[in-house]
Amino acid sequence: MILLIGYGTFGKKVANLIKDKESITIIDKEIDNKDDLIKEGFRVVVGDATEEKTLKEAHIEDADIILILTNEPQTNRAIAELVCKLNPSSYKIARAIPGYPEIYEGLDIDKIINILESGAKEIAHEIDEAKIKIKLMNLKEILLRGKREFCKNKDNKKATLLILTHKNPDPDAIASAMALKTIAEKWEVTADIAYGGNIGYDKNKAMVNLLEIKLINIKEVKLDDYCIIALVDTSTAKQLDVEVEKLDVIIDHHQNPDLSAEYEDIRPDVGATSTILTQYLKELNIEPTRKLATALFYGIQSDTDYFRREVSKLDFEAASYLQPYIDATILNMIENPEISTEVMEVIARAIMNRKVIKGNIALSYVGEISNRDALPQAADFLLKMEGISTTFVFGIVGDKIHISARTKDLRINLGEILKEAFGGGGHQTAAAASIPLGIFSSVSDKEALRKLVEEAIRNKILNVMGVKEKS
16 A cells, blocks of 8 residues: 655645556545545545554555655654654655755655656656565565575475476466576575476477576475475466465466465566566566576567567566577577477468468367477468468367467457457467367267367357358
């Protein structure tokens, strides 16, 4: 919660700039438009902030960030003294008063803002910075608490922290896990990285091998061997290959989380989890190694489709920060790995089996395959064909039908389409889903199976899209 004290001309500017960041309580002696502010979502306390009872009425103890913005020097000093007494752990930002350079001397004020030089936008920026500082303080406390528990039970524990990625991890998940491990090690907290499923995509394999990333398959892990469990790049149980009773940390950029943890940093407005972890590194003054920087840069690049989809200002800033540290030679090798024979065969099948609807939607069934990561590569390849703007490639892997989709049509949201059709999800321009083979598993004739699967998947997709095939 942000506590804003002083709702004058400057306080109003600040309130308007930060009102979408989190819950805000406003304190002032006189507020004419109290009802309007309440309708906008503000909590309002009318009273004298130099009195302890007013600050307690505003629940000062719940405030993470406190802004002292009146233009009266002695009033600001009195408020600052009370704030430091009642909530010493909060991040405190105070307004500088011309002619009173020592007004806050002896007080633990985190930032003094000169409004003539910087103004309301600087305070809004400082609030963002403060929120990251507070988050990292909380993260550090959780990890150090785990370290203390580990030290008490060394004989029964493998390491303090286990970092989990989603199953079949992509570059963003792998890079984010690397960064969190680096941060943990700065605080002398031991950590391992584990994943479920497999690393089958050629570029992902190249990334792990070339950057020498140490990963453990979840099948080889006992959760009880760790004091703290963190999850990166997903916040849903659907993407885990293991059931976790209690998560301590979740860092993610996807919407609709169904898991919870003591520490959560979930930002759907950011294009990649690697961006969030890069921000952590910058704030902690941890200079990334060439390998870590290359991984994070590629994680951001791949999850935003080379900054073409769902990208934010923070993603560009993170990439710009990482760019001087990356190994361009290794990055090029990751982006252009040798393509396995199976992937080439799946791409060939996707081309041969494609059915084009309305002239620009290509659907292709590639049969039974062993490497599900060949599907998105085939979907990408079909998208390069002349006239094709949307692709759906699907095949059978084990006892499931896997679907991968790509589009360059901005009117289409593939994540929503596959979510509605099959309970899948993803981004607007790239998405995936998987469904149990079910009753189709009893069909032994491959040609009959092909017809059944192809027709069922195609009809469902086209029905959700509202597209009718020509008879």
